[in-house]
Amino acid sequence: MTNLLVAPVADAVTNLRGQEAAALLRAFPPRSSAPSWPATRLSWDAVLHRLQLPPFRATTDSAQSVRMGGARMMLSWLDTFPGGTWQQRWETSPAAGAYAGWSDALMAWRLSEGRKPRQDAAPSGMLALISADVIRPSLEWLSPNSSRLLRPAIAAARDPDGFARLSAQIPSGELATSPASEALKVIALIVAAQGGGVDDIVVGDLLTLLQIKASQSAQNGPVLRAYTWLRARGQFPPDAPATLQNLPARSGQVAPASLVDRFPLRCKPVRDLLVDYLTERQPALDYTSLLVLANHLVSLFWVDLERHHPGIDSLRLPREVSEAWKTRVAVKTVRRRQPDGTTAEISAPRASAAAVKMNVRAFYLDIAEWALDEPERWGPWAAPSPISEGDCGAKKMEREQKSRSDRRTRERLPVLPLLVRVADRRLKEAKARLDAIDAAPLGTMVTVLGETFTLPQTSRRADGRPGHVWDVHGSRRHLRAEEKQAFFAWATIEILRHTGIRAEELLELSHHSILRYTLPTTGEIVPLLQIAPSKTEKERLLLINPELADVLSTLVTRVRQVDGRIPAISTYDVHERTWNPPMPILYQWRVSGERRPVSGAFLRTVLNETLEASGLLGKDGEPLRFQPHDFRRIFITDAILNGLPPHIAQIIAGHESISTTMGYAAIYPSDAIEAHRAFIARRRQTRPTEEYRAITSEEWDEFLGHWERRKLALGECGRTYGTDCAHEHACVRCPVLIVGPSDGPRLEEIRDNLRERVAEAEREGWLGEIEGLSVSLAAAEEKIAQVFSRQERGESPVFLGLPSIDQLFAAASDTEEPPL
Known part of the structure; x- marks a missing residue:
């Protein structure tokens, strides 16, 4: 082994997080920063004159005075650095490195000049120069800026028409909210850093800012909302990503x-x-x-x-x-x-x-x-x-897995009705709380279901209703989120228990999945649920019962818009790491101004919350946990137990093999016996009556009694049904006595006792007893030998008749011809 083959590598495993974002940045690169533009090439006097004119001039004289003073200070300081434009001087200054503490060097220089500036002069002058497009700080520099004046200043000075057109396309209720203001600030940041207007923003600009927010551990909701707005107005190419949600964490498909x-x-x-x-x-x-x-x-x-x-x-x-x-x-x-x-x-x-x-x-x-x-x-x-x-x-592991799955199913099947009732109760209670606070004025107190809530004085929501309340303990409660969680927990439990579909199939249910089928014989309309291809790449249809129809209609009503349509959104395939085409899926909600699919992690969370509220405990005393797949096993087990043929259950479940379906079914031994009895009863009904004779109760008792009488104190009697004991119950001598390893100690006691009795008979001269006892002793020793022989065969390897290597060599040497 040579060390020339060794390649230097990292010691740790490389994480693939962010690979999809990197691939998108290669496909949709951001705009390159312009080296120079007319405003940054202006002279000192031209810049100051520009700041005196609308729209760069401040709205009040006092603000304009501070702004001009700060601009003069900034220009004087930047003039001390090399560069042919103000942008080049800014990039060579120490302030361009990071936003935090950017004005420290400026203030120190001003003090060294013998002047003590106002604290607000530096940020005011910086805002004036950015608004006038004299300098363009990088997105990394601008991202932490928390000034409320930046967005309106950029909108008024750089692209007022573009911001006006964008605002007109946003619903008025949403535009007035704080999240919408933050999203507009994101657009203003990009305009300030990259130049141009709102219409010039490209996908790569937002992707770059999203990565910057992730590196700074900042909220990315405003970036997502801004992207949704610009994509909705048709500003991006058709192949642009549907959303930037969770993009920094996704890996996508890598080579x-x-x-x-x-x-x-x-x-x-x-x-x-x-x-x-x-x-x-x-x-x-x-x-x-x-x-x-x-x-x-x-x-x-x-x-x-x-x-x-x-x-x-x-x-x-x-x-x-x-x-x-x-x-x-x-x-x-x-x-x-x-x-x-x-x-x-x-x-x-x-x-x-x-x-x-x-x-x-x-x-x-x-x-x-x-x-x-x-x-x-x-x-x-x-x-x-x-x-x-x-x-x-892996047969042993498969058997253990089957045993664990069956144990989970048998433990959860009996308590499913209780879980259903708890989910329904939690939904009704959550809806009652939400309706109560929506009907009450802001700033008041509301008592509902024995709980008292205090509403806030103001609301940032578009509908004017409170986003949160406080309970009597002073804890903040988000009743809308609680109602949302209770609803999707209820809908998930109901759909899974009535259909037995997989979790990924549940999240892919769409408005197109609900079909109508007309029976050709009666003309009756039957509702069907179409399950999209998932694990087996095969579509299948399930019958919608009235309970499932009620759940689906409630879900459709919840996600339907005012115009009656369900928005078509793209979903992310976590298995293939790709985006699916837009579909009107039922498991969706509105977050940060965009429609998003409900995640599988959220469903598992709300299921656990419902289980905690139910107080259900497992056999180990710990809180019982349900996984979405448990409902699938419960559905298949319950269907087969209630008479559904396994091959039909296989089609409904979408399994390739019926053995898989039977592997899901946790059948109890008593259920198998009852099913067999029911099968015999159905067969007797279909066969001619003369083939069967009614069995009397005495005959049945005699039949059952025979099997009871076969059980002996030592082993079991192997005689056939309907025959009497031919050895007058001298069981040790009987050749049909069936003994096992557990009977070995008892047989040894009988043998030792018989030996003592034989010795006693010989001492006393009881010749007639000696013969009978000797026969019993020989039979007992034979039974003991059978037990030990059976144990040895079970513990020893079995010779299958295959010769060993030594035997082959020995045979070859025996047949080898002697040398001539």
């Missing part, structure tokens, strides 16, 4: 090379091989599968080998290396909270260990197969697979 380079690989040839392999597999895989495959092969396989075997550069692994890796990959280190509140690292079985080994085995086998077609490319890497087919077996 296989980026997936591999996330991890600290040191062997560059193996790194290139992994990139080539993933690229070859990419067309046949969805993105999530490609991501999982890269994680298994790179992180859990090769990075682990390099960590424990530095300098490794070949896929041909020694046996001890592969065996050690199999041992390591079978467990993982997790952090668990201890009862005392501390956290500790413990080892736990890795649930995906079988999948990891299967992908590694496929990696080796694929390379070996491809080497036959392209030996120059794949041949040097062909090596025996360190993973055998037996290593990939």
Whole structure:
């Protein structure tokens, strides 16, 4: 192993967060900063004269006086720095580095000149020069600016017509709110930094500002709202992103090379091989599968080998290396909270260990197969697979998973009605609170459902209603958010329990999903719910029952606009890391001036809140938790238990195989017995009556009594039904006595007792007793030998008739001809 193959890499795993934003910036670059423009090339006197004219002049004489004084001070200070324009002098000054403390150097210079300036002179002069387009600070510099005067000054001085047109397109109720004012300030910042007007703003300008806000840990809501406004007016290209929501956190789809380079690989040839392999597999895989495959092969396989075997550069692994890796990959280190509140690292079985080994085995086998077609490319890497087919077996883990799933279903199925009632009660209570505060004047107190709330004196909402209230403890309550959470918790529970659809299918339900079907026989109209392709890429139709129809109609009414339409919005596919085409989805709401889809994380949160309110506890005494997939298992189990044929349940659930459907169904043994009895009853009804004879109660009692009488103190009697005991209940002697390992100690006691009785009979000369006791003793010893023989067979390996290597060599040596 040579160190020439080692490539310098980072020690930590590279995070893919922000990769989608970087890709969008490459596709939609921001405008480049102009090196020079007419206003920044003006002379000292021309700049001061410009500031005396509208729209750059302040509205009052006192403000204008402060503004001019500050502008003169700024120009005098900037004139001390090199540059042919005011912008160049600004960029070489220390103030251009950061907004925080930018005027400190200016004030120190002014004091060194023997002048003590006013504290408001510097910001006023700076605002005047920015408004007059004399200097253009960067977006990084302007972003932390909290001045309320910047936006109106830029709007009036730089592009009044553009701001007026934009304001006219915004609903009046929204325009008067504080969030809308912050969004207009975002547009003003871009105009101030990049020049031009509102119509000149491009996608890249907002993307750049969004990244700046993220780096400064600032709120990005105003940027999102501004982007929504400009995109709605058709200012951006058709292929521009539908929204910038969560953009800094998203990775998007990245190339296989980026997936591999996330991890600290040191062997560059193996790194290139992994990139080539993933690229070859990419067309046949969805993105999530490609991501999982890269994680298994790179992180859990090769990075682990390099960590424990530095300098490794070949896929041909020694046996001890592969065996050690199999041992390591079978467990993982997790952090668990201890009862005392501390956290500790413990080892736990890795649930995906079988999948990891299967992908590694496929990696080796694929390379070996491809080497036959392209030996120059794949041949040097062909090596025996360190993973055998037996290593990939996961039957035990699958059985354990099935057992855990069934246990979860059986624990949650009985309490589902209580959860439904709690969700319905919480929704009604939340709506009652919200209706009460909406009907009350601002600044008053409202009592509803035994709770007293104090309304604020003013509201920043477009409808004038309070956004929050205070309870009697002085805590702020957001009743609108509580009503929203209660509604979506209720709707989610109802839809999932009536349909059994997946969580991603729930979030993709749209207005187009509700269909009408006319039965050809009766002409009756039947409502159907169309489920879009999800995991199996197959559409399916579900019947809408009256309860589900009520939930869907309520959901449609909630998201429908005044004009009766449901807005078509784009949704983000978290599995494929791509945006879906705009659809009128039902799970949507309005946030920061734009329509957004409801997230899966929010649904899990509201489900947990409903469960906490229900007070339901599991068998371990801890609060019961429901995952959206639990409703799917409950739906399938309940449907099959109530007589729905499994193959029909398979179609409704959208499973490829009926074995998957039966794996979801947690069938109780008693349910299987009752279903079998019902099947026999239905079959008897369809068959001719003369085929069956009515069984009397005495016959049935005799039949049941036979099986009860088979149970003996020692084992069970194996005689057939309807026969009597042929050995007068001398069970130890009976050849049909069935004994097991648990009967071994009892048999040994009987044997020892028989030996003592035989010895006693011999001493006393009871010749007639000796013969009978000897027969019983021999039978007891035979039964004991059978028990031990059965145990040995169960614990010993079974010879299948395959000769060993030693036997083969021995046979070969026996048949070898002697030398001549």
